[in-house]
Amino acid sequence: MKSGNNGMSVKRKQEAAGWAFLTPATLLIFIMSFYPILQALFTSFQTGAGVKMAWADPWYNNYIRMFKDKLFLRSVGNTFLYLLIQVPIMLILAILLAQILNNKDLKFRGFFRTCIFLPCATALVSYALIFKSLFATEGLINHILVSLGILQQNYNFLGNPTSAKAVIIIALLWRWTGYNMVFYLAGLQNIEYSIYEAAKIDGANGWKSFWHITVPLLRPTIIMTVIMSINGTLQLYDESVNLTAGGPANSTITMSHYIYNNSFGTGVANFGYAAAMSFFVFILVAILALINMKVGDTRD
Amino acid sequence: MTKKKVSGTQKRLIPAYIFLIIMAFLSVFPFYWMISAATNETLAVARGKLTFGTYTIENYKNLLAQTDLWGAMKNSFVYATAQTIMAILVCSLAGFGFELYHDKAKDRLFGILLLAMMIPGVATMIPLFKMISKAGLLNTVWGFMLPAVSTPFLIMMFRQNSRNFPTEIMEAARIDGQSEPGIFFRMYFPIMRSTYAAAAVITFMNAWNSYMWPRIVMTRNQAQTMPMLIANLSNGYKVDYGMLMMGVLFCSVPTMVIFFVLQKQFAEGVAGAVK
Amino acid sequence: MKKSLVAMALIGAAAVVMAMPAMAEEHKLSVYAWDPNFNIPALEGAAADYKENVDPDFELEILTQSGSSDVETAVTLAGNAGDYSELPDIVLFQDHYIQNFVATYPDAWVAIEGADIDWSDFGEEKLSYSIIDGQHYGVPVDNGTAIFAYRVDLLEEAGYTIDDMTGCTWEKFIEVGEAVKEATGKYLLCMDGSGNDLMYMMMQAEGGSQWKDGEPYITENETLKKVMEVIIEMGQKDILYLGNDWTDYTNNTIQGDMVAGVMNGNWIIPTIASVPENSGKWELTSLPTLEGGEGYAANGGSSLYITSNCDNVDLAKDFLAKTFGGSKQTYDYALTNGGVITCCLSAGESEVYGEGIEFWNNQPIYADIVAMSGKVPIIEQNDYHYQLRTLLGAAVVNCINGSDLDSELAGAEEQIRFQMGL
Numbered sequence A: 001m002k003s004g005n006n007g008m009s010v011k012r013k014q015e016a017a018g019w020a021f022l023t024p025a026t027l028l029i030f031i032m033s034f035y036p037i038l039q040a041l042f043t044s045f046q047t048g049a050g051v052k053m054a055w056a057d058p059w060y061n062n063y064i065r066m067f068k069d070k071l072f073l074r075s076v077g078n079t080f081l082y083l084l085i086q087v088p089i090m091l092i093l094a095i096l097l098a099q100i101l102n103n104k105d106l107k108f109r110g111f112f113r114t115c116i117f118l119p120c121a122t123a124l125v126s127y128a129l130i131f132k133s134l135f136a137t138e139g140l141i142n143h144i145l146v147s148l149g150i151l152q153q154n155y156n157f158l159g160n161p162t163s164a165k166a167v168i169i170i171a172l173l174w175r176w177t178g179y180n181m182v183f184y185l186a187g188l189q190n191i192e193y194s195i196y197e198a199a200k201i202d203g204a205n206g207w208k209s210f211w212h213i214t215v216p217l218l219r220p221t222i223i224m225t226v227i228m229s230i231n232g233t234l235q236l237y238d239e240s241v242n243l244t245a246g247g248p249a250n251s252t253i254t255m256s257h258y259i260y261n262n263s264f265g266t267g268v269a270n271f272g273y274a275a276a277m278s279f280f281v282f283i284l285v286a287i288l289a290l291i292n293m294k295v296g297d298t299r300d
Numbered sequence B: 001m002t003k004k005k006v007s008g009t010q011k012r013l014i015p016a017y018i019f020l021i022i023m024a025f026l027s028v029f030p031f032y033w034m035i036s037a038a039t040n041e042t043l044a045v046a047r048g049k050l051t052f053g054t055y056t057i058e059n060y061k062n063l064l065a066q067t068d069l070w071g072a073m074k075n076s077f078v079y080a081t082a083q084t085i086m087a088i089l090v091c092s093l094a095g096f097g098f099e100l101y102h103d104k105a106k107d108r109l110f111g112i113l114l115l116a117m118m119i120p121g122v123a124t125m126i127p128l129f130k131m132i133s134k135a136g137l138l139n140t141v142w143g144f145m146l147p148a149v150s151t152p153f154l155i156m157m158f159r160q161n162s163r164n165f166p167t168e169i170m171e172a173a174r175i176d177g178q179s180e181p182g183i184f185f186r187m188y189f190p191i192m193r194s195t196y197a198a199a200a201v202i203t204f205m206n207a208w209n210s211y212m213w214p215r216i217v218m219t220r221n222q223a224q225t226m227p228m229l230i231a232n233l234s235n236g237y238k239v240d241y242g243m244l245m246m247g248v249l250f251c252s253v254p255t256m257v258i259f260f261v262l263q264k265q266f267a268e269g270v271a272g273a274v275k
Numbered sequence C: 001m002k003k004s005l006v007a008m009a010l011i012g013a014a015a016v017v018m019a020m021p022a023m024a025e026e027h028k029l030s031v032y033a034w035d036p037n038f039n040i041p042a043l044e045g046a047a048a049d050y051k052e053n054v055d056p057d058f059e060l061e062i063l064t065q066s067g068s069s070d071v072e073t074a075v076t077l078a079g080n081a082g083d084y085s086e087l088p089d090i091v092l093f094q095d096h097y098i099q100n101f102v103a104t105y106p107d108a109w110v111a112i113e114g115a116d117i118d119w120s121d122f123g124e125e126k127l128s129y130s131i132i133d134g135q136h137y138g139v140p141v142d143n144g145t146a147i148f149a150y151r152v153d154l155l156e157e158a159g160y161t162i163d164d165m166t167g168c169t170w171e172k173f174i175e176v177g178e179a180v181k182e183a184t185g186k187y188l189l190c191m192d193g194s195g196n197d198l199m200y201m202m203m204q205a206e207g208g209s210q211w212k213d214g215e216p217y218i219t220e221n222e223t224l225k226k227v228m229e230v231i232i233e234m235g236q237k238d239i240l241y242l243g244n245d246w247t248d249y250t251n252n253t254i255q256g257d258m259v260a261g262v263m264n265g266n267w268i269i270p271t272i273a274s275v276p277e278n279s280g281k282w283e284l285t286s287l288p289t290l291e292g293g294e295g296y297a298a299n300g301g302s303s304l305y306i307t308s309n310c311d312n313v314d315l316a317k318d319f320l321a322k323t324f325g326g327s328k329q330t331y332d333y334a335l336t337n338g339g340v341i342t343c344c345l346s347a348g349e350s351e352v353y354g355e356g357i358e359f360w361n362n363q364p365i366y367a368d369i370v371a372m373s374g375k376v377p378i379i380e381q382n383d384y385h386y387q388l389r390t391l392l393g394a395a396v397v398n399c400i401n402g403s404d405l406d407s408e409l410a411g412a413e414e415q416i417r418f419q420m421g422l
Helices: A007-043 A061-068 A070-101 A109-121 A124-134 A140-147 A161-189 A193-201 A206-217 A219-234 A238-244 A255-263 A271-298 B002-012 B014-038 B042-046 B056-066 B069-100 B104-118 B121-134 B141-149 B152-162 B167-175 B180-191 B193-209 B212-217 B226-234 B241-273 C002-013 C039-053 C068-081 C095-104 C124-130 C152-157 C170-184 C198-205 C222-236 C246-254 C266-272 C313-322 C328-338 C345-349 C365-373 C385-400 C405-420
Strands: C028-033 C059-064 C090-094 C138-140 C146-151 C189-192 C240-243 C261-265 C282-285 C302-307
Touching: A007 A271, A007 B069, A007 B104, A007 B121, A007 B141, A007 B180, A061 A070, A061 A271, A070 A109, A070 A161, A070 A206, A070 A219, A070 A255, A070 B014, A070 C405, A109 A161, A109 B014, A109 B241, A124 A140, A124 A161, A124 A238, A124 B014, A124 B226, A124 B241, A161 A219, A161 A238, A161 B014, A161 B241, A193 A206, A206 A219, A219 A271, A238 A255, A255 A271, A255 B121, A271 B104, A271 B121, B002 B014, B014 B241, B042 B241, B042 C246, B056 B241, B069 B104, B069 B141, B069 B152, B069 B180, B069 B193, B069 B226, B069 B241, B104 B152, B121 B141, B121 B212, B121 C068, B141 B193, B141 B212, B152 B193, B152 B241, B167 B180, B180 B193, B193 B241, B212 B226, B212 C068, B226 B241, C028 C039, C028 C068, C028 C313, C039 C059, C039 C313, C039 C328, C068 C090, C068 C095, C090 C095, C095 C124, C095 C302, C124 C138, C124 C302, C146 C152, C146 C198, C146 C266, C146 C365, C152 C170, C170 C222, C189 C246, C189 C261, C198 C222, C198 C261, C198 C385, C222 C240, C222 C385, C222 C405, C240 C246, C240 C385, C246 C266, C261 C266, C282 C365, C302 C313, C345 C365, C385 C405
Parallel strands: C028 C059, C028 C090, C189 C240
Antiparallel strands: C090 C302, C138 C302, C146 C261, C146 C282
């Protein structure tokens, strides 16, 4: 930095400006995220609601309680099932699509990209309704499968624990694959196209250049999308509530849905317990994100 | 010679085309279903009728009669626009500050702010409600947007994109006597256009589509948003599916239009973020 | 620089509080309600009634919610924030919540004492929900009396009539169900599997409860076990269809013509009646029981409650007393425009109630239902009603898929005791 006679004061001014720029955002995050989460921490040592609110005995009781709660453990299991099945399929599909769409010889690229991204523009409430009516027992999917002879008679997709989970996964794939694809597509645009041309001359085929060029160069993007997906999946709520209502027999309920149910919707609120479970989710997300970043870093 | 080569390339791309056509079809089909359902009467929809019907006008009329459709559209539009403007302003300022004035302390602060991304919405909902309620902000646009104005994700996006911002320009501007906010508004703002577009698309979609929080803080009819209106329609003792899908259609059109219009800038903005 | 100042000011404005002062109005009340085809028209009718006959300046602002659960969430949030100022004067929600709400948020409510209401004209069972410490908190709106509606044309195809079904045993019901399924392919019974009220209604029809002395009464409860066995058998024999959620139950199952029978609170009637081509094909009767004889039960139904945020309690009480508390005009309007059936026993004698309904094969269903509502037995209730419903509903689904009933019931009892902190 060039400094004039009053170099110090210019520098100080800049320093102050830098802090001033980030103050509104920082303050808002502190007030709207950190302060409430601190309050939730206090709440997590209490039980009951309203005039029945009292300190838990012992104070960490809610944190022990959740590991004895079979329903909560099931919701953890369900959430992880979505995480382990849906996230890899979605991300691989998204990278593949991005790779294909990045080919400059391909025609109608813009059209395909727009189509595949379109699902992201729908509201969660809307898309849950659309999928529910598509997969209803008398709904369209059943009509098609029966008339094609794949099914003998109409099948209640949302009424069976396994197929209901599958419908949630399909819905999630539909909604989010295009979103992730856009990030990869953007990442690919930062890779010089000539690298691919060179690889082609060296005789590398599509798969080879995919594994040896695309994936390594996209690593930062992949890490980012994985963290986003883990975070999104562990906090999954709308699909469980609007698509299956957690059923049948709680077989599709997610952690956030179960936490919500402990605060509202059943007549007896237990905010302390709900807060304790939210903290568990928070810690899980943080740990998984950390592992992810570490793994991403040390592969160099 | 070139012609042959081109057609040869296209031939090799046939599997790619087939794959893309299938994916595009699967992506667009539910929209087709939504639009065709909006033209049918409720029983036809419940029984999976796939073709267009003749009930469009009736569904629209019923929707107008039963709900304050345009009021909700206006609300959603006002809230989402306000949130978008505030969010991109606040977060771009922060991204600008974090990247272009960065030092150890700011980097550490940024790391702390990132933690907020991992806080589950259900955890803060009740304390936030208490806060908004005590401040008298229920049923106001402030109550709607304040918790979502400053998000770590957007700050991160602007911060990453700012790496492409040529610092030499800043130096030159300073020598010309430009103030620091002046640099932000006169130079950063226009140069980062595509990042702003991408951030605006993402924020607008999130704001328009948000449901859980508005349902809690917007307790008055007059403050109802589109997703709330749809949810209200879908939960009665008797649901008119055709009318409902008409509502879903109305709720989906604005976000789709915005995406279509800003598509190119959106892709560019995201590209800068993942560099 | 000027531009940037404006922008900074804009950010600062985020902190500005924009509270709107609530105006106390003498002739105006506000209320939370949720169904534009059901309780909202009923409230509109009540407002018109009061305006016409009592206070010409009266105005009722109906705040539409997406369901009873929204109202319950609003109450819970306000109670927890200790700030009732955003609640309307009156709220409408399902009967099972009020006991716990009064216990948890005592300062949120105003008891409806001193209002000019003849309580003895209401079904005792209905009132038992909203009487707390001897005080009335709620004015009933709809009556939750359970009905069993049958498609008589489909019964006939299988060789039965509705008289065969009235007062039959569940064993006989299953026999008929199989015959109907065979002859027509339709289910004789259906329910929303995500909120399965079959156990509750069937237990009440037997005069039994899932609760005893404030504790869950499940594994030791022989009646409950028999009821569960019946439900599971029906599920396995494909006589019972469990919808995946509420809309699947109403839209696809009932309106989609998958069934020949519907058993639920009578508020399900508008759903059944919304398929015009089925007009004249339905009739309704009471519930089957385990040992035979007519069973009476109630499910759902809601009441209006005055909140502590109400500035004009006298007006609210007077409005409730002179409308839902005993006005034939309100009841008749609510019935014709929303299908809301009152639990005011004398209202059943009105002309509107006594009319034969064409859709129901000219059966005077409304008078029949009001008559049934007087026979519903009072059973022990509990705040954890909905939690137990969820657990038993899950047990039913698991047993239909092959789990062992005893272990499922033991699991449900363990979990509900866990949730109750017992």
